[in-house]
Amino acid sequence: MTTEHRKAPRRDVLEIRRIGNWGHVQYMHILSCGHMETRPRASASPKLACVACLRIDSRVIEMKSVASPARISDVTDDEMATAETEIYLAQATIASKFGVPIDSVDVVTVDDGGNLRVRYATVFLTEKDVRRIASNKER
16 A cells, blocks of 8 residues: 555445456446545455545645735835845855855845845854854964
């Protein structure tokens, strides 16, 4: 049994139909939800996992996220570009002051009435960087 079958909801088996010829028989289990499970043997269990219901549930969530309209911001692209440039400049300045790579600096911003405002910055230091800064030596 696959992991997908383990997560699938259990449905009542309404009918089992035998399809095919000798040596190539398949059993179609018609479930209470209206979907069909095809198996090489007839199930003796009164309930089967319906993988189709599981797949549909995941698609419904995905479709809802795609169908929801995007929020249109009042901020223009130029204002946003200016704010992002200032944030990247602050990130580069902090990295330069500590003598670390720019990807070691994480700047967190918040939306303050349509303007991006720096909330805080986190600098990730390696053991080597900590020792260098603690001993006041340059790179």
